[in-house]
Amino acid sequence: MIREIFFLEDPGAHPEYWRDQIEIQRDSSTGLWKAQLYHWIARYSLGDELGALRTSFVRDVASGQCPRDLELENVEDYLTFTWWLSLCDRFDCLDADAIPQQYRGRDAMIDGLLKLDMVSPRLIFKDVHLPLQQLLGGKGNPRVLIQQYLRSYYPFMSGCSWYDSHMDHSPSFFGYWSFLLPVLVDRLDLDDIEYANHMFYPRDLVEGQKLYRSFEDSAIGAADRAEYSQRRQSERTQADLLLIFHNLSHELRELSRDLLGVLDEGRLESFNPKRFLWIQTAVQTIQELFTSGDMKFRDFGKSAIGFLSSLAEDDLFQELIERLEPHAKTLNSVAERQDIFDLSFIRELEQSPQGLRSSLNGTIDDLVGQLTFAVNKEGSSDEEAGELIAQVFEKFEKRIFTGDEEDFLDQEKARIKARIDKRLGGKMKIDFTIDDVLDM
16 A cells, blocks of 8 residues: 555655665664665555554564764754654654653754643744744644644655655655644544545554545555545534524524513514524524534534534523523414414413423423433444434434424424525525525
């Protein structure tokens, strides 16, 4: 399995070049140390099996004494040293105590790899590593910062003797990997979808991940391109879902605020309950995203848990439920008179005013609990989690809408969508606003 994109045309000579260099550099501890590392990287790039690579790194590369004459201000020395440290971290063979003292406290990246208690604020190569320092400090968007780092990574190598060695198929070329990146992805538990198939990212050194060969013109390359594309689509769907949940939270607060204002002014009958229709349409859109298959079901469950938990903690919403208790009959009559579907929770409110708040909050707590169980169930696949989540929502829907209301609700949603579609000249929009509904 060739890992290195630049090895596709001429994969044969490179490891042998560095194997010869190992013999040539026997009398130079630093030269030998570099040649052993570069030979290992060449074998990684060529596609050796990861288990065998781990064994050979621990036995042949990490076991060598770290040189004491590296010049960290020299790009080639710095890169070689940080590659070695990063790979020692990946293969759990880093002996920080054996690292010469003169390399400590001079650079934030090196100190971070050594896991020192006191990390230097200084960066020897600030132009390339500042985004990573900001990332470690929790500043900025991780994806944006890593993309900035990757854009500057190759130009950063321009001072190295093997820079551009792939251009003329030089036997000294072994690969341009950023071995520092998988260390950061693992330590910070980052979602790497934006750069998962980047040519400098050795992704299979991240625990549990695979290297995408999307660059390769082969059946495997085509499969990896399809898988990567599906992951990107899943993330876009997840972003859409989060936006809908955000908007739904906002509209619920607006609805609560308007209803409380109506109650304060004693004019409940003037309230237009068509606002409920927008909320139900948003819920339907969420259900459609859930069944689309374009995202991981566990991600959906986590988003729903976050939304429901925020709803249960919303003081405005809780105040509204409490204030509505004495007005259930009026609200129900307004809904019936305006030909709006009869909400079960309003009937429940009318029949048992004192119990609505605890009943509704109990329903939310129960839903969050069941979703949490579905998302976190050990040993279950994502598809099995999806089936559990679907069962939870089906049971929840039956508690809200019962009997003929379900048929009426479907008709009402179809009517609203048709009206919106007509208003927009055939350009249907799921995310129409409350004002669109109220203007009908």
